[in-house]
Structure formats: structure tokens, C-alpha cells
Amino acid sequence: MIYRVIKPLSTGHMPGELVREVDFKKDIIAVLMQVGAVAVAKTPPLWTLPGWEKRAERLEGAGIETVADLLGATDRGIADALGRKTTRGIGEWKNEARNYITVSTERVKRK
């Protein structure tokens, strides 16, 4: 599962960033949700990302339908599901998908 950071965390994660449960020690995510510091991220289907239609179709066949599914899966797991020998390029897919849905923490300057 993927979570959206709501409050700045001591680990350096800032509001708007996406994190995974495995990024923290055991049971920390539950505590952070309880205090409102993170929330479960609702992510869009992969096919809605610009230029991802064909890639989304292939990944859907492997059971990976949303950005959260993609970011939550291991590179090896994705490669195996697609019948690929190497994980080359999968990291870049994840970064691209993450960037599409990461909210910038920069303030919008007033005109």
C-alpha cells in the first residue's frame, strides 16, 4: 500500500510525498496514520498517465492497474510478471509514475 505524507516526518519525508509501509520500521505506519501524519494514497489507473496507454495494458495483464500497484510491487516481481529477464527500466517507470502524482510542496507565489 502507498501512503501520502500529510505532515513533515522526522525521516525527512515532506507533505505531498509518497511512501510505502516498508520504508519504515514495523508498525510505524499505523501510528503515523493515527496522528494524521500520513494517509492512504488513492492513486489513478496507470492508463490515465500521459503516454502510458500501451504500458498500462501490459501491466494490467500482470495485475498491476494503478500507480499504487506499480509502486508497491518489487522491480523483480514486475519483470517476472511481464516475462522479462531483467529489471532494466522498471525503476524509471516507477519514478515517472511517482512524479505524476507527487504534490509539490513549493508554495504558489501570489501575483
Added chain:
Amino acid sequence: MSSTQTTAAVPMSCGKVEISTNCTDYTDISGEVQSIEGTEQTRMSGEAYTQAGQTAIVKGGKREPMEITVNIVYSETDAEVYEVARDIFESTTDCGAPICIRWSPGGGDAGDEQVTTAEGILVSFTYPPLDASAAGPIMGAFTVKTPSVSTTIVAS
């Protein structure tokens, strides 16, 4: 905000305090710290008046640096904070070695808030006083001057 009394107040005496000489790796000094003071930060401001108005025109500027004083129990153990802080203060490199401190009023557990200074300088250090009429432990202190502090949620 609420019109009913809060049930979320935090006590003054169950916190966690840590020190770092590189603002990355922190050491727990809760066992030697009595209190932290000087935690107010101000913002520069100015005002002007005109012939037409009845009140001032007020504008704000930058936030001013903070001087945070940590009151500590004096000891002569190298690994304890009195000797650690003295070493930093007396450093002969770069006109003062960098220092960060952070403290968590709730105790530093996951989910508690934590206040961390930006990299600062030790601008003051109190060597041990003596008083034949006193009965308590000798206290020392050090003051960190820092441009700002940040508040985060403990996530480890």
C-alpha cells in the same frame, strides 16, 4: 480549536532531548538535561504612519535567529553532555563547530512531535559554579544560536 477544555495537553517533564555535532547523527542526552529555554522566535516588523490614516501600516520581515538554552547537570564523564558541549564550545576549528539539538515534548516515540534546530553555533557555555550554601547538584548550561527550528513527526 474548541470551546471545551483540551485533553491533549503535554507535560513539561517527560520529553526527550538529543544533540548532534553533524546535524545527522543524534545522541540522547535526556539523562543530563533539566530544561530547555529560549524557545520563542520573533519576526522582524516595522510600521509607518500617514497623515490620512488612524492606525499604523504594519509589514513583516524575516524571522530572527533563536538562542536556545539547554540547562544540564554538571558531570565529569566524557560521554555525557557537559563534556560534549564543552568540547564543542572550546573547538579551535572554524570559529565554532556546528551543532544541532532536537527535543520531543511527548517523549520521542513514533507519532510524537519533535522540534529540531537548523545548524547553529554554541554561543554560550556555563562552567560549574560553586555555592557552599546550596544542596543540589551543580548545573551547567549551553546556548545554541540557530536561524530556525522545524517541527516534524517522529517516524522511527
